[in-house]
Amino acid sequence: MNLYDTLFWFLSAVAVGCALGVILSRNPVNSVLFLIATFFAISGHYFIMNAQFLAIVNIIVYAGAIMVLFLFVIMLMNLNADVEPQKGQLIQVAGVISGGVLFLVLIAAVHKASPMPVDKQSIDIGLINNLGKVLFKEYVLPFEISSVLFLSAMIGAVVIGKKEPALPAEGEAQ
Amino acid sequence: MPVYSTHYLFLSLLLFSIGIMGALMRRNAIIIFMCIELMLNSVNLLLVAFSKMYVDINAQLFVFFIMVVAAAEVAVGLAVIVMMYRKVHSVDINILNRLKH
Numbered sequence: 147m148n149l150y151d152t153l154f155w156f157l158s159a160v161a162v163g164c165a166l167g168v169i170l171s172r173n174p175v176n177s178v179l180f181l182i183a184t185f186f187a188i189s190g191h192y193f194i195m196n197a198q199f200l201a202i203v204n205i206i207v208y209a210g211a212i213m214v215l216f217l218f219v220i221m222l223m224n225l226n227a228d229v230e231p232q233k234g235q236l237i238q239v240a241g242v243i244s245g246g247v248l249f250l251v252l253i254a255a256v257h258k259a260s261p262m263p264v265d266k267q268s269i270d271i272g273l274i275n276n277l278g279k280v281l282f283k284e285y286v287l288p289f290e291i292s293s294v295l296f297l298s299a300m301i302g303a304v305v306i307g308k309k310e311p312a313l314p315a316e317g318e319a320q
Numbered sequence: 321m322p323v324y325s326t327h328y329l330f331l332s333l334l335l336f337s338i339g340i341m342g343a344l345m346r347r348n349a350i351i352i353f354m355c356i357e358l359m360l361n362s363v364n365l366l367l368v369a370f371s372k373m374y375v376d377i378n379a380q381l382f383v384f385f386i387m388v389v390a391a392a393e394v395a396v397g398l399a400v401i402v403m404m405y406r407k408v409h410s411v412d413i414n415i416l417n418r419l420k421h
Contacts, residue, residue, distance in 0.1 A: 150323065151321060151322065151323055154323045154327070161331070161335065162335065162338070165335055165338045165339070165358060166338060168338075168351075168355070168358065169338060169341060169342030169345060169346065169351075169355065174348060174350060174351060177351055177354060181357070181358065184335075184358065185361065188361055188364070188365055191365055191369075192365075192368055195368055195369065196372070197368045197372070197380055199380075200380055200383055200384065203384065203387060204387070207391055208387070208390075211391070212357065212390070212394045215394060215395070215398060216350065216354065216398070219350065219398050219401065219402060220350060222402070223411060225348070225350075225411070238345045240344075241341055241344030241345040242341055244340070244341075245337045245338070245344065246341070248337050249334065249336075249337035253330070253333060256329055256333075257326070259325065259326060259329065261324035261325055261326045262324065262325045262373050263322050263323070263324055263325075264322075264323045264324065264327075264328065264369060264372060264373055269372060269375055271371065271375060271376075271377040271380065272371075272372075272380060276377065277377065277380060277381065280377050280381060281384070288385060292385065292388045295392050296388075296391075298392075299392035299393075299395050299396050302395075302396050303396050303398075303399040304399075306396070306399040306400055307402055309406075
């Protein structure tokens with residue numbers, strides 16, 4: 147087994163194990179930490195596939211920004227394992243069975259696909275200069291529209307998160 | 321044993337179905353949101369694997385845009401959750417379910 151295969155199996159085991167930790171842990175802070183570890187394992191997969199830009203962006207955006215945002219919100223609400231609600235045992239088993247059946251159906255749909263070896267040659271399309279060339283030539287319109295999307299998401303988040311001002315007229319009328 | 325495309329397919333489908341199991345099993349709205357992010361990441365992984373196999377750069381750019389949309393969605397979704405928490409003081413979806421009454 148060469149280095150690529152060893153790394154693939156190790157990173158896959160870490161990713162699946164930490165994903166199971168996300169859905170099975172009682173404490174929401176533990177779930178967030180497991181998800182951060184999952185994102186690092188997926189970034190490792192990107193690295194061994196030579197998609198360097200996406201690996202770094204995955205770490206910076208997902209593990210570095212989005213998960214920290216989740217942690218802030220969980221700390222704000224002061225959630226811990228004591229107040230964590232649990233669904234009934236029957237519903238949890240039904241959820242696991244539904245997810246498992248979906249997994250089997252999807253596997254059955256694609257297991258006849260002809261297997262192509264992945265590590266045949268090292269390719270250069272994951273490097274940032276190649277990605278940048280295609281991004282700013284052919285995909286420049288979605289790129290600019292995504293900046294408008296971010297602006298609207300920012301405005302939306304601020305508007306939704308504003309505290310409502312108290313209405314003194316209602317209190318006086320009663 | 322060399323790594324084939326079916327291995328990446330299997331891994332991505334496994335992560336996706338673990339995300340679905342988590343979205344069905346948990347009652348905490350934030351954990352459900354995190355399972356949605358896990359599902360998005362499993363799709364990203366599969367797209368990057370296919371981009372390496374067929375030497376197609378468009379798949380990696382699509383992954384980039386998926387990350388862009390996921391970041392915007394997380395910002396707005398967490399704002400909604402925080403606003404609901406201010407009203408009801410709980411993130412239990414069984415309690416948030418009753419707001420329609």
